[in-house]
Amino acid sequence: MKFTRWMVAAFALIxxxxxxxxxxxxxxxxxxKNLRGWTKLNGEAEYRVEDGAIVGISKMNTPNTFLATxxxxxxxxxxxxxxxxxxxxxxxxxxxxxxxxxxDGRVHGYQFEIDPSKRAxxxxxxxxxxxxxxYSLADAASxxxxxxxxxxxxxxxxxxxxxxxxxxxxxxxNLLDDQTASGFIALQVHAIGDAxxxxxxxxxxxxxxxTEGLEQEVYPETESAEEVNHLPNILSEKEKKEGWKLLxxxxxxxxxxxxxxxxxxxxxxxxxxxxxxxxxxDGRESANGGDIVTIKRYRNFMLKVDFRLxxxxxxxVKYFVNTDLNKGGEGSSIGCEFQILDxxxxxxxxxxxxxxxxxxxxxxxxxxxxxxxxREGFNTALVIVKGNHVEHWLNGVKLLxxxxxxxMWTALVNYSKYKVWPNFGNAEWGNILLQDHGDxxxxxxxxxxxxx
Amino acid sequence: MKFTRWMVAAFALIxxxxxxxxxxxxxxxxxxKNLRGWTKLNGEAEYRVEDGAIVGISKMNTPNTFLATxxxxxxxxxxxxxxxxxxxxxxxxxxxxxxxxxxDGRVHGYQFEIDPSKRAxxxxxxxxxxxxxxYSLADAASxxxxxxxxxxxxxxxxxxxxxxxxxxxxxxxNLLDDQTASGFIALQVHAIGDAxxxxxxxxxxxxxxxTEGLEQEVYPETESAEEVNHLPNILSEKEKKEGWKLLxxxxxxxxxxxxxxxxxxxxxxxxxxxxxxxxxxDGRESANGGDIVTIKRYRNFMLKVDFRLxxxxxxxVKYFVNTDLNKGGEGSSIGCEFQILDxxxxxxxxxxxxxxxxxxxxxxxxxxxxxxxxREGFNTALVIVKGNHVEHWLNGVKLLxxxxxxxMWTALVNYSKYKVWPNFGNAEWGNILLQDHGDxxxxxxxxxxxxx
Numbered sequence: 001m002k003f004t005r006w007m008v009a010a011f012a013l014i015x016x017x018x019x020x021x022x023x024x025x026x027x028x029x030x031x032x033k034n035l036r037g038w039t040k041l042n043g044e045a046e047y048r049v050e051d052g053a054i055v056g057i058s059k060m061n062t063p064n065t066f067l068a069t070x071x072x073x074x075x076x077x078x079x080x081x082x083x084x085x086x087x088x089x090x091x092x093x094x095x096x097x098x099x100x101x102x103x104d105g106r107v108h109g110y111q112f113e114i115d116p117s118k119r120a121x122x123x124x125x126x127x128x129x130x131x132x133x134x135y136s137l138a139d140a141a142s143x144x145x146x147x148x149x150x151x152x153x154x155x156x157x158x159x160x161x162x163x164x165x166x167x168x169x170x171x172x173x174n175l176l177d178d179q180t181a182s183g184f185i186a187l188q189v190h191a192i193g194d195a196x197x198x199x200x201x202x203x204x205x206x207x208x209x210x211t212e213g214l215e216q217e218v219y220p221e222t223e224s225a226e227e228v229n230h231l232p233n234i235l236s237e238k239e240k241k242e243g244w245k246l247l248x249x250x251x252x253x254x255x256x257x258x259x260x261x262x263x264x265x266x267x268x269x270x271x272x273x274x275x276x277x278x279x280x281x282d283g284r285e286s287a288n289g290g291d292i293v294t295i296k297r298y299r300n301f302m303l304k305v306d307f308r309l310x311x312x313x314x315x316x317v318k319y320f321v322n323t324d325l326n327k328g329g330e331g332s333s334i335g336c337e338f339q340i341l342d343x344x345x346x347x348x349x350x351x352x353x354x355x356x357x358x359x360x361x362x363x364x365x366x367x368x369x370x371x372x373x374x375r376e377g378f379n380t381a382l383v384i385v386k387g388n389h390v391e392h393w394l395n396g397v398k399l400l401x402x403x404x405x406x407x408m409w410t411a412l413v414n415y416s417k418y419k420v421w422p423n424f425g426n427a428e429w430g431n432i433l434l435q436d437h438g439d440x441x442x443x444x445x446x447x448x449x450x451x452x
Numbered sequence: 453m454k455f456t457r458w459m460v461a462a463f464a465l466i467x468x469x470x471x472x473x474x475x476x477x478x479x480x481x482x483x484x485k486n487l488r489g490w491t492k493l494n495g496e497a498e499y500r501v502e503d504g505a506i507v508g509i510s511k512m513n514t515p516n517t518f519l520a521t522x523x524x525x526x527x528x529x530x531x532x533x534x535x536x537x538x539x540x541x542x543x544x545x546x547x548x549x550x551x552x553x554x555x556d557g558r559v560h561g562y563q564f565e566i567d568p569s570k571r572a573x574x575x576x577x578x579x580x581x582x583x584x585x586x587y588s589l590a591d592a593a594s595x596x597x598x599x600x601x602x603x604x605x606x607x608x609x610x611x612x613x614x615x616x617x618x619x620x621x622x623x624x625x626n627l628l629d630d631q632t633a634s635g636f637i638a639l640q641v642h643a644i645g646d647a648x649x650x651x652x653x654x655x656x657x658x659x660x661x662x663t664e665g666l667e668q669e670v671y672p673e674t675e676s677a678e679e680v681n682h683l684p685n686i687l688s689e690k691e692k693k694e695g696w697k698l699l700x701x702x703x704x705x706x707x708x709x710x711x712x713x714x715x716x717x718x719x720x721x722x723x724x725x726x727x728x729x730x731x732x733x734d735g736r737e738s739a740n741g742g743d744i745v746t747i748k749r750y751r752n753f754m755l756k757v758d759f760r761l762x763x764x765x766x767x768x769v770k771y772f773v774n775t776d777l778n779k780g781g782e783g784s785s786i787g788c789e790f791q792i793l794d795x796x797x798x799x800x801x802x803x804x805x806x807x808x809x810x811x812x813x814x815x816x817x818x819x820x821x822x823x824x825x826x827r828e829g830f831n832t833a834l835v836i837v838k839g840n841h842v843e844h845w846l847n848g849v850k851l852l853x854x855x856x857x858x859x860m861w862t863a864l865v866n867y868s869k870y871k872v873w874p875n876f877g878n879a880e881w882g883n884i885l886l887q888d889h890g891d892x893x894x895x896x897x898x899x900x901x902x903x904x
Binding site for chain 1: 805806808817818819852853854855858859860861863864866867868871
């Protein structure tokens with residue numbers, strides 16, 4: 001059968017009708033009287049029912065305690081009210097798990113953060129006992145949404161891989177993440193280390209969830225909570241619309257070659273589970289598989305690269321690379337380098353001048369600040385090039401900026417190890433390079449957005 | 453007798469009346485028929501009278517030849533027409549002299565330049581056989597005023613120390629200079645080095661001069677020819693109006709002190725004939741009289757300093773100086789330095805990194821270009837500071853510019869010998885310093901204009 005235009009149109013009408021007809025069914029997770037349907041996990045903190053609310057009471061010498069639904073939920077819209085005493089931390093788990101196989105039943109998974117501290121990340125998303133912060137709140141408006149000492153209204157939409165939160169109607173998190181598709185809801189009483197906090201309370205009430213007819217209930221898209229995309233090597237619709245492109249497809253070497261080769265290196269680099277790994281060899285520069293570069297060259301762009309260091313590792317992301325320079329010589333290809341380094345363990349962190357060979361630095365030229373938001377696991381490097389203006393960012397924080405093609409730039413280069421390369425760093429365009437420095441480093445989510 | 457206020461006022465009225473009444477009297481310097489009133493000096497080029505014009509004819513193997521008036525002129529307005537063959541150079545001397553005592557009678561003094569070459573400085577002022585260019589033409593409009601191969605109209609106003617020129621009605625030079633108050637007028641046939649130019653002609657006609665009733669004949673002031681002030685340690689009215697101030701009064705140490713002293717040094721510095729001289733000692737840094745600094749400190753400014761090097765000399769002009777730094781140590785006070793150096797002869801010119809210790813460089817940080825308009829005799833250094841933006845100029849040409857208080861600046865400083873001084877070059881203000889490096893260097897016309 002061949003679809004005709006009118007058939008497609010009719011189909012669309014039918015689907016719309018179906019969607020519009022599906023009733024949103026809200027289910028109360030808490031009956032207002034007792035804890036039927038809930039079960040306590042991990043810790044020993046107490047949960048009581050008082051005045052139609054679940055009250056969690058903080059307790060010393062017990063790990064985080066969770067009051068979890070017995071049922072599992074996949075796609076849903078969850079709403080609840082909460083109130084928390086000053087000095088505590090709490091949260092509401094969703095799509096969360098407790099398996100014997102994982103840390104002996106430790107509750108892990110997404111958490112709607114409740115954070116009455118000065119940091120004020122209530123509504124952010126923390127990945128409990130797994131990958132840590134997935135969505136922190138930088139935005140002033142969302143950080144002000146939480147009202148200390150009062151009842152607050154929370155909303156979580158978890159539909160497919162898109163997870164969004166609201167606090168008192170203010171959009172907070174807007175996350176794309178597909179680690180877990182389904183799991184329980186759980187109310188956290190956080191462990192405490194200070195006896196003064198013992199007996200303090202966090203309360204929840206009017207906890208309701210919808211799992212059907214979600215389309216009509218979904219809140220409209222908003223610009224005020226910026227999307228964070230944690231889907232591995234997949235662009236979001238928004239990223240596509242904004243002009244982002246994957247520099248690496250997550251599977252093949254398409255678009256890449258060895259910096260000194262016409263093809264991708266036979267050894268030294270592997271692609272597995274959506275991760276591009278430069279393998280450990282002997283720690284020398286470009287001596288195993290060698291650096292790899294994009295086949296295409298770039299002029300003005302935003303380049304995002306997620307990287308994960310192994311202990312003591314050295315690598316780097318270079319731009320304005322000219323693979324014709326140093327083609328026959330030893331060592332890496334020539335270009336400006338966003339240094340990737342385990343500052344704590346690699347000796348290069350102590351060489352150079354005032355830290356200009358540490359993580360995030362413009363290698364051998366401009367140091368990144370010592371105090372920077374590096375974390376275990378994956379980090380996001382961002383390089384922005386707009387003509388002569390260049391910026392290095394790490395995990396959303398600007399580390400440094402500089403202007404090239406001027407006298408100060410030349411004066412600085414002439415002091416550095418790049419002085420032997422004429423006109424270093426002043427190229428209009430160049431390849432993007434990932435460095436093989438003989439240490440294992442993982443890369444993923446390599447994305448570029450070309451700028452005018 | 454003591455002048456009273458009304459007497460001064462009456463005097464002024466009488467002078468004004470006299471000036472207004474005085475008739476401008478034009479005198480023809482050339483009678484159109486023969487060379488009566490003129491005399492040939494120095495060279496052997498031929499001057500003829502043809503069709504009511506004086507014709508000078510270029511000749512090999514003779515120095516510059518001059519046809520000079522027998523009479524001397526002080527304040528005057530001079531007009532003439534001229535026409536010149538391509539390939540020649542010429543000019544009209546005024547307030548010029550030929551004395552046995554000076555280079556055996558060599559004609560010297562101001563010259564209205566006639567320059568049909570591509571440089572096109574016709575109307576500029578050259579100080580023949582004395583100090584060279586006093587007013588070159590940078591301005592496009594004045595350089596286009598001369599018409600090659602045609603009769604051109606010239607005008608020179610020399611009244612007091614102000615000397616102005618016009619070519620075909622276009623303002624060219626606007627000079628303040630008081631080297632000579634009076635002398636002859638003379639028509640130059642320039643020496644030639646190329647036999648192909650022999651026999652080429654330069655012609656003058658309608659040469660007239662006014663020496664009385666000049667006030668009413670003077671052309672209005674114009675912005676199009678920028679004033680150049682060569683009066684030693686004297687501000688022009690225009691400079692005063694623009695906010696320039698003398699940093700050195702030409703005679704005393706007022707406003708200055710030793711960089712490590714509460715008073716002016718007892719030795720090492722002398723003031724004579726309007727020149728501030730740092731004396732020769734042993735070539736060491738600040739080891740004789742020591743550096744001197746302004747008592748006042750400056751934030752945003754234009755600083756002009758005329759300097760004259762002796763052979764192999766080293767000195768410097770520093771700004772953002774903090775005399776509390778390095779107060780007890782050896783060597784110079786700490787600040788950003790406009791390097792003053794005899795690049796040809798002082799060893800420091802070959803040290804540092806790619807010329808960053810040569811004349812005009814930001815010492816040890818940013819090199820001035822190798823090709824720069826340095827000349828024997830006095831040169832003018834200009835430093836412009838506008839917040840974090842700083843420029844070094846030499847003789848009207850920008851050598852370098854930089855931005856301080858940013859990451860590139862810090863990275864550059866950290867590579868240089870200034871790395872030991874915390875926050876080097878980032879001060880909001882500082883003293884101005886002249887460096888004693890144990891070599892004789894002359895300074896004059898030290899002027900500053902503070903900027904908002």
